[in-house]
Amino acid sequence: MEHSGNFLTFVGEHLQQFFSYTAFANVTSGHLIMIAIGLIFIYLAIAKEYEPMLLIPIGFGILVGNIAFTPGLKLGIYETGSVMNYLYFGVLQGVYPPLIFLGIGAMTDFSALISNPKLMLIGAAAQFGIFGAYAIALLLGFSPSEAGAIAIIGGADGPTAIFLSSKLAPELMGAIAISAYSYMALVPVIQPPIMRLLTNKRERLIRMKPPRSVSKTEKVLFPIIGMLLTTFIVPSGLPLLGMLFFGNLLKESGVTKRLADTAKGPLIDIVTILIGLTVGASTQATTFLTAKSVGIFALGAASFVIATTAGVLFVKFFNLFLKEGNKINPLIGNSGVSAVPDSARVSQVIGLEYDKTNHLLMHAMGPNVAGVIGSAVAAGILLGFLS
Amino acid sequence: MKRKLYIARAVIALAMVLIAGHGYAQSSLDLRINEVLVINDSNYVDTYGRRNGWIEIFNTAYNTVDIGGMYLTDDPANPTKYWIPKGDPITSIAPRNYVLFFADSMPTRGIQHLNFKLKEGGSLALFESNGRTMIDAVKLGPQKPDVSYGRLEDGGVEWGFLEKTTPGANNFTGVIVTAGEKFGAMDPFGVGMAVIAMSVVFFALILLYVVFKNTKKIYSIDLRKLFSKPEVEVEAPKPAGEEISGEVNAAIALALHMYVNALHDHEETVLTIKKVARTYSPWSSKIYGLRNVPR
Known part of the structure; x- marks a missing residue:
């Protein structure tokens, strides 16, 4: 009888101990808020199809990162030796973003840009968003390194944002990455009102000259010359720019089809899964739910607005110097923000609203891919000055 | 053909020499004598509990450099005075890190213990493993007890007496x-x-x-034409419309795509025979099957 009493105490104690290990015993309101955010991401990805390739891994990562556990079991992403910590290494050391750029390079067709190289300048103008956000971040009291890491959200390029924040402000990387990807998903919502506000009907109806055909030699030369020129000017952008142009050369050379297929297929898919999941998991409530994160989200929105405004206004300014017939439709100014290809799609959709036969997609892809180059160059500059 | 081959070989050889030279510059030549304490009365104690003069070597590179096989000396006439043994983990200096040597003239105490002592007014040099190439050297003037003489910033060019002795640590002790x-x-x-x-x-x-505005013009220049004598040429008739626009290309591509996709095997009860190409693979070949008697 005594034995059975002891046994019941033993079972009771161990059940209690087991309960103390469960997430039910450790969960806080912060964890629940983050789990709700993760679920919203997953909902937006599935129901609204907003950037599902990114929002599903990130959303699920947020769920994974916010399961409340007892520290010391080598489970958390910040615990040395845990599986998630090993996977997170690729984010912390900036391994994943260049690999994603390799895939982007292998997917991107720079023909639109080569056929009309002046569109590159729109990609440059849109980078005002980065430096506008940098100035506002300094005013809000962020340190220069933090301000630089936050400002890159305006480049609208997730891998670039992760790469730069891992170097300048690793502690803010989760919030920066989530903010960057969220606003990239919201490009179709953020950009159209600004585009309509800054243009008149006559400007929206501008028809651009059809792009000329681009020879294979030009396509092969572009990644080689592009890499040499940009990295000679900003060597700190080498990991991103080097891989972007390398991927493009694999595609355009025509003799490395298998490598290009791997870069733009399985490789980028694997890295996207890893980067999405680990960045999502890095948003543990304890590190993520801070006043700084709120500031980062506000600055992210501001940087997108500034970038879009700068792109559209720059086209209008540029048109002052262009002859009739060569003018650029300012509705492609927004696509200098490098959210490829979403911002170019926005140009197309808004253009069609005013003229059903005016297709701007091909023209918008020029500044769109120039924006990728521009944001990588801008990241290199910030890294050079602030690290 | 042979000449071309020779040229190609020469270019590859030159490239290899240049790469090899670059690799050399990224390793041993990045080491610096960083800090020296000559008179050690009440300063750093070695693992044997003794106070002696010490030398700090700094790796300025961003990669690991192995100091094993190189030489330290206080005598310019004898550059190979102390040979630093190879293969010990201590000699492998991590990026932007340090290694200490004790100038106690007791080499039997371990590889960090040199076979000479530092002297005021003397000198100190680090030589490459060939015993001829000097990597770094410092002339030691009059010294102060327990005050180290070193570079004011790690790997920097300016030398002076340091405010604090910093064996195995950053020489600059101010706010960074x-x-x-x-x-x-x-x-x-x-x-x-x-x-x-x-x-x-x-x-x-x-x-x-x-x-890229000018690329097409540059690569379409016919250099042979540029340097050869002008010949009277009958101008070939140009095709109508000098450049084909991307839209025309896209339309042609679409038409071809539709044409190719329209070729299918079964159409409205009419059968067409289409040859199916199979790629040969030795993995599935019976010729190479395991039932064959090995030769």
Whole structure:
């Protein structure tokens, strides 16, 4: 009888101990808020199809990162030796973003840009968003390194944002990455009102000259010359720019089809899964739910607005110097923000609203891919000055 | 053909020499004598509990450098006075890190213990493993007890007596201001950053614009024509419309795509025979099957 009493105490104690290990015993309101955010991401990805390739891994990562556990079991992403910590290494050391750029390079067709190289300048103008956000971040009291890491959200390029924040402000990387990807998903919502506000009907109806055909030699030369020129000017952008142009050369050379297929297929898919999941998991409530994160989200929105405004206004300014017939439709100014290809799609959709036969997609892809180059160059500059 | 081969070989050889030279510059030549304490009365104690003069070597590179096999000497006439043994983990200096040697003239106490002592007014040099190439050297003038003589900043060019002795640590002991903090102090509102960075971004993309605006012209120059005697040529008739626009190309591509996709095997009860190509693979070949008797 005594034995059975002891046994019941033993079972009771161990059940209690087991309960103390469960997430039910450790969960806080912060964890629940983050789990709700993760679920919203997953909902937006599935129901609204907003950037599902990114929002599903990130959303699920947020769920994974916010399961409340007892520290010391080598489970958390910040615990040395845990599986998630090993996977997170690729984010912390900036391994994943260049690999994603390799895939982007292998997917991107720079023909639109080569056929009309002046569109590159729109990609440059849109980078005002980065430096506008940098100035506002300094005013809000962020340190220069933090301000630089936050400002890159305006480049609208997730891998670039992760790469730069891992170097300048690793502690803010989760919030920066989530903010960057969220606003990239919201490009179709953020950009159209600004585009309509800054243009008149006559400007929206501008028809651009059809792009000329681009020879294979030009396509092969572009990644080689592009890499040499940009990295000679900003060597700190080498990991991103080097891989972007390398991927493009694999595609355009025509003799490395298998490598290009791997870069733009399985490789980028694997890295996207890893980067999405680990960045999502890095948003543990304890590190993520801070006043700084709120500031980062506000600055992210501001940087997108500034970038879009700068792109559209720059086209209008540029048109002052262009002859009739060569003018650029300012509705492609927004696509200098490098959210490829979403911002170019926005140009197309808004253009069609005013003229059903005016297709701007091909023209918008020029500044769109120039924006990728521009944001990588801008990241290199910030890294050079602030690290 | 042979000449071309010779040229190609020469170019590869030259490239290899250049690469090898570069690799050399990235390793042993990045080591520096960083800090020296000659008179050690009440300073750093070695693992044997003794106080002796010590030498700090700093690896300025961002890669690991092995000091094993190199030489330390206090006698310029004898550059190979102390040979640093190879293969010990101590000799492998991590990026931007240090290794200490004790000048106690007791080499039997371990590889960090040298076979000479430092003297006021003497000198100290580090030689490459060939015993001829000097990597770094320092002339030791009059010394102060327990005050080390070293580079004011790790790997820097300026030498002097240091405020604090820092064996195996950063020579600069003041407050370290990061590049970001320096930039922020000079540019508190971010205007400078915006001006500089936007100028660079525009410059980079304008450069690309200029190059690609002219690329087609450059590579379409016929150099043979440029340097050969002008010949009277009968001008070939140009095709109507000098350039085919991308839209025309897209239309042609679409038409071809539709045409190719329209070729299918079964159409409205009419059968067409289409040859199916199979790629040969030795893995599935019976010729190479395991039932074959091995020869």
